[in-house]
Amino acid sequence: MGQPIARSHPSALKASCHSCSLSELCLPIAVGASDIDRLEDIIQQGRSFSRGETVFKQSERARSCFAVRSGAIKTSVVNHSGEEQVTGFFLPGEIMGLDSISDDRYACSAFVLERTSVCELPISHLEELSRKLPSLQHHFFSLMSSEIRHSQQHAMLLSRNTAEERIASLLLSLSSRFERRKLSPTRFTLPMARNDIANFLGLAVETVSRVMTRFQGQGLIQAKGREIELLDLTALQEIALTFARCRP
Amino acid sequence: MGQPIARSHPSALKASCHSCSLSELCLPIAVGASDIDRLEDIIQQGRSFSRGETVFKQSERARSCFAVRSGAIKTSVVNHSGEEQVTGFFLPGEIMGLDSISDDRYACSAFVLERTSVCELPISHLEELSRKLPSLQHHFFSLMSSEIRHSQQHAMLLSRNTAEERIASLLLSLSSRFERRKLSPTRFTLPMARNDIANFLGLAVETVSRVMTRFQGQGLIQAKGREIELLDLTALQEIALTFARCRP
DNA sequence: CGCAGACTTGACCGCGCTCAATGCGAGTGG
DNA sequence: CCACTCGCATTGAGCGCGGTCAAGTCTGCG
Incomplete structure (x- = not known):
């Protein structure tokens, strides 16, 4: 899954954010109606996964983030002693993989908890488009910022x-x-x-x-x-x- | 401190990243030598703080991130029952406030632990410059991504x-x-x-x-x-x- | 129907919290 | 110089939350 999903699906569908019921939770809220097309150009509507499959695995090459369209996903890492550590749950409208942009390897694995479909967001394309659409760039900074806070909140929750x-x-x-x-x-x-x-x-x-x-x-x-x-x-x-x- | 520090220092110095000993840890690593000037244009070399002072306070308007030049800082939040929760420590070369970009209020307070000087990075300018310098944008995505991972690591550390x-x-x-x-x-x-x-x-x-x-x-x-x-x-x-x- | 995996319930015990006292160094003033 | 204080750090005694281990129960599925 390190490769864009397109590989296994040569005819991967272009996303249709316009008609997506989650458009008010997901990326489209960040761009004007006129720019949604450009978003759709870079987003690949991925295939569906069923329970137990992985969308990506820890330490594979990280080329994409994923927006959950339906279903549910857990992300987890295995520490060196082989134990699993669940780091988060992702529900429709939420974006996972933001923690994996930095060193180009996925920091965690994404396990499918129930029948799930995702949209794939290739990171390089996202960065490129972000430069052209200030509101998209801002949105991404915000997303990542909130993600930091959520992790902090979670750490605080666990700490005391x-x-x-x-x-x-x-x-x-x-x-x-x-x-x-x-x-x-x-x-x-x-x-x-x-x-x-x-x-x-x-x-x-x-x-x-x-x-x-x-x-x-x-x-x-x-x-x-x-x-x-x-x-x-x-x-x-x-x-x-x-x-x-x-x-x- | 919600206002850029410049307010209290009308003659705030332009940063001199060129001569900063931390330039190999800090933002300059992200931009070509020729673009450091543009970085310096938007960065304000802030004043020094002494032990006990705050660089910014939780829920003030968040207009800037800060790079630590020297000294040490702890960030903490107070939960509704009034207890302090330390969320991180920041040492020279590290950037704090990345968690506060999303909802334009600082998510935490930054307390100075020992005599400290910081460089102020106005967020809006950073976003603007990031659009022009792809490597800077990439660097910021990376920074925030690592920050997410650090929080997750910390959460894992606390959890078991x-x-x-x-x-x-x-x-x-x-x-x-x-x-x-x-x-x-x-x-x-x-x-x-x-x-x-x-x-x-x-x-x-x-x-x-x-x-x-x-x-x-x-x-x-x-x-x-x-x-x-x-x-x-x-x-x-x-x-x-x-x-x-x-x-x- | 039977099996495997998920969930629940109970008994016991240890890590780390709480409370409380003491130690210690820096700063202050007489 | 000592006496005093204040904040910080250390040490000890006791106990409770939640982990571990071990059964037992429920559920879906072949």
């Missing part, structure tokens, strides 16, 4: 917060990200396994389980497997509020 | 590593950053208090103290107050290696 606070934060983060897509902020299906949640939050799976049943006992959530309903958002916010704020 | 691993990692990070500046990688003065270290690493001060005396007992380091000597780099690396790698 209890298991309950971490889990409440994650649930609320997911909630607001679903809401942005006009989906229910209180009733959704977790795209990732408990294991991934635990790993991402620096906890043991057992702890995640325990906390979620505790939350359920307190009437804060209703959980059956990956089906989640948030019953008391304000209480969850109260718990999570020990740290700053969630993904905007 | 023991106190010893965290502290060994920090010591090695500092070591390599001193080395980059042609200073001794094994003998240096910590610019920050134990308190800041503890906060940054998500530990209690007492734990930092205990671990450092333990390291000393094992002959790994020699510490007297903030004077540190790393006696056994490989052993420290062995300890830290549970996670990935330090600041390049």
Whole structure:
């Protein structure tokens, strides 16, 4: 996957941002309507992946970022002792790979959690187009800047917060990200396994389980497997509020 | 400090990157010799700050990034419960404020740990110049990309590593950053208090103290107050290696 | 129906936090 | 010069959160 996906798909479709339902979350918001065409010229609408596949692998040549169109992805790195470390989850409208622009190797692997389709953004083309479209350049600086902040927030979350606070934060983060897509902020299906949640939050799976049943006992959530309903958002916010704020 | 520093220094000096001893670590590496002048045109050589002052404060208007010329700085945010959370340390040749480009408010405050001078990089000018100098634009994307990775590394460090691993990692990070500046990688003065270290690493001060005396007992380091000597780099690396790698 | 993987629940224990006291060096003033 | 203070660092005692280990339960799928 280091090569642009086009390789395996000689007839890779040009993206059609115009008709994409995510255009208000994704790159197009950064460019005037008249310039969307130029964006479409460099973006390749990639193929779909199914559960378990990887969009790219750690330390492959990094030539592209990817915008998630549908589905869900987890990124993770393996440390030298062979353990996986989940570094993030990416949902539709979000862009992954921004951490891999610097040393031209992907810093992490991107695992597909459920049937997913992505748009491929070749980095060199993006840089080139950014020079011509100031608003696009600005948007990218902003995107990366927010990404730094999200990582910092996450580090802060891991540094001093209890298991309950971490889990409440994650649930609320997911909630607001679903809401942005006009989906229910209180009733959704977790795209990732408990294991991934635990790993991402620096906890043991057992702890995640325990906390979620505790939350359920307190009437804060209703959980059956990956089906989640948030019953008391304000209480969850109260718990999570020990740290700053969630993904905007 | 939200205003460019020039306000308080009407005669703010144009930067002289040409003669700066850090030019091989800092922005100039990104531009050809002939373009350094254009860089100097937009960079303001700021004034010096002394211990305890702030270069900028959280939630002030963010108009500039800052390159550290000399000294040392810690960045931190206060969460809503009023506690400080140290998010990073910045040494000469490093650029801070990259996390604050997105929503035009500083995401953190920058506290001066020892007598420090900085160069101010107005964001709007940087974006403009980046459009004209592709290598500068690329460099900035790279910088921000690495910053994302550093935060992720830090998050990983906090998520599963023991106190010893965290502290060994920090010591090695500092070591390599001193080395980059042609200073001794094994003998240096910590610019920050134990308190800041503890906060940054998500530990209690007492734990930092205990671990450092333990390291000393094992002959790994020699510490007297903030004077540190790393006696056994490989052993420290062995300890830290549970996670990935330090600041390049 | 049976198996494998994901999730839950329980019992136990250790790392690191908390609280509290003490040590130490720098700066200040008598 | 000492006495005093203040901030910072170190050291000790006790305990709780969350990790580990080990069963047990649920679920989807061939």
